[in-house]
Amino acid sequence: MFVQQLINGLALGAVYALIALGYTMVYGILQLINFAHGEVYMLGAYLGIIVLGVLTYWGVTAYSLPAALLITVLVSMAFCAAYGAVIERVAYRPIRNASKLAPLISAVGMSIILQNFVMLSQGKEYKNLPPLLPSEGFSLFGANVSPVQMIILSASILIMVGLQFFVAKTRLGKAMRATSQDRVMAGLVGININQVISITFMIGSSLAAVAGVMVTLYYGVAHFFMGYLAGIKAFTAAVLGGIGSIPGAMLGGFMLGLIENFCASYISSVYKDAFAFLVLIITLIIRPAGLLGQKSVDKV
Amino acid sequence: MKKIISISIIVMFITMASGCTHQDDNVIRIGAAGPMTGDQSKMGVDLRNAVELAVAEWNEKGGVLGKKIVLLAGDDQADPKQAVSIANKFIDQKAVAVVGHWNSSCSLPASKYYDDANIVMISPATTNPRLTLQGFKRVFRVCGTDDQQGKVAADFVLSRLHPRRVAIIHDKTAYGQGLADYFKKALGDKVQVVYYGGIIQRDPDYKAVLTTIKEKNPDVYFFGGIYPEAGRLVRQAKEVDLNIPMITGDGVFDTTFISLAGKSAEGTYVTFGKEPTGLSTAKTFIEKYRAKYGDPGPYSIYAYDAANIILSSIAETKSTDGGKIAAYISKTTFHGAFGDIAFDKNGDVTKAPYVIWQVKDGKFVEVP
Structure with missing residues (x-):
């Protein structure tokens, strides 16, 4: 059963990691905790249900399930990227140079607006998605790895490797790193900061969309409040790994998923959240910048 | 001004x-x-x-x-x-x-x-x-009340399902935990309760608990709680290969439970009043x-x-x-x-x- 718990924990952790990446990328560039990010994840989940519904209506799901799922993820990513860019443009850019607290309040406000927008337009009820994929997967050391778990794990690892490559090797990635080191200086050497920041938000939001769609496939439910708890957990994962660090967010996400699962199975399922935060506190006492975070000297 | x-x-x-x-x-x-x-x-x-x-x-x-x-x-x-x-x-x-x-x-x-x-x-x-x-x-x-309900559920489990091992979970609320306790009490020592524990309401993931329950190898599991959690439980139970029936109380008696869980809901026992x-x-x-x-x-x-x-x-x-x-x-x-x-x-x-x-x-x- 240890293997089963390991797989459950990794699948949960992959979702946390995908959301945490959005937090950590935005923080790396703007030193802003984008509290509306959890809401983007929730939007991704809703979009997933809507697109899947439309595709089923058109008969695409019956024709080819993998194609339908791929289209769903891509459409949801595109929409959420647009949401991310608009959120940045509307809520953060006008007050970018104001005091640090102003964008933070703006983020909380944005989060409430999005939540209420979905609540009013989609209703307060839980949205259900009937199980599309079989629950029986392949057997690994006596554990059942369901198809959804396989999709979650492989997709998220692929995305994370891709992102790491993008940030480390491409021109735009370099511009991103430069902007995160010193925004003013990066602007002076000719980097279009507004564009870089917009793209960062778009990437982060589309990753949240992937997480949203996969979670709906995994658990079969979406509701307007789901972004809150997931946002908090992913933010915790980002802090655990070292906020601002991309590998840190991945590590933090997987660690949080595993800690929660093992605590729930071997200690008590009731105290799993408390235990996750206990680990966070201990980590921060030993390493205040998180596991892979770097101590910043000049940034406050 | x-x-x-x-x-x-x-x-x-x-x-x-x-x-x-x-x-x-x-x-x-x-x-x-x-x-x-x-x-x-x-x-x-x-x-x-x-x-x-x-x-x-x-x-x-x-x-x-x-x-x-x-x-x-x-x-x-x-x-x-x-x-x-x-x-x-x-x-x-x-x-x-x-x-x-x-x-x-x-x-x-x-x-x-x-x-x-x-x-x-x-x-x-x-x-x-x-x-x-x-x-x-x-x-x-x-x-009705949960002591009556728990007793009906326990009598049914003992007389019709004949399990040797039973697992009990609840959602930690006054209703869910209360019902689970009355069920456990009504079972008495006629059967072995191999797992008793709570879950958190609104938590999307119950796989860890379900995997632990599977490890204890019960024949049936009881859930004291409401339909959103019950829906996720039966659905995720199938995913961790836990193929035993759930028995639960009136809080689950709603068609939303079936739409939440799809086919996984099949076979679930629920205590409720007679059909009106x-x-x-x-x-x-x-x-x-x-x-x-x-x-x-x-x-x-x-x-x-x-x-x-x-x-x-x-x-x-x-x-x-x-x-x-x-x-x-x-x-x-x-x-x-x-x-x-x-x-x-x-x-x-x-x-x-x-x-x-x-x-x-x-x-x-x-x-x-």
């Missing part, structure tokens, strides 16, 4: 405050309280609709005591803190009686406020036995409800009866005094849509027949 603004703000506040205190005393106010937002929202909305239906019928006949009846709806969000603030709101609005709340964890703290404020409370769905054992004269319920459709009065209610609001939930009819009991008691006693109404309710047999209802000295119904239902082909079917 500044002065003008501040004065106008003060004036605004004063007018708003006076607007709050102004109340029309020529009406009778009845509260309906339950979770109307959040994942259990269907239950609260069902409850409110049913009370609204009863109130509308009475108003058509000219109200009660020559006054119009006004429905106050209170959304407690299935949260005990919110329930108390709803109770205080109803007290401020001078409600005569309240139909609610739905969750045991909400009814228990709110009941004290109603009783102290001389307001009659009839819960259509709170099954935790403690509700009517607090010595409150104005608190009633029209449904055999009664002609129940049929009339269901038709009227369906015409106005759509499909009635499991507890709509209980809420409708509760509202009618309150309104007819006000009419009979010609009083809006909570104490007098309560005294009348406790010694009268009412002819509700759901059959005859009479209360014992605590405020429980005298008969509460629980039966076992099972999900078959996407529907709840009574197990003979």
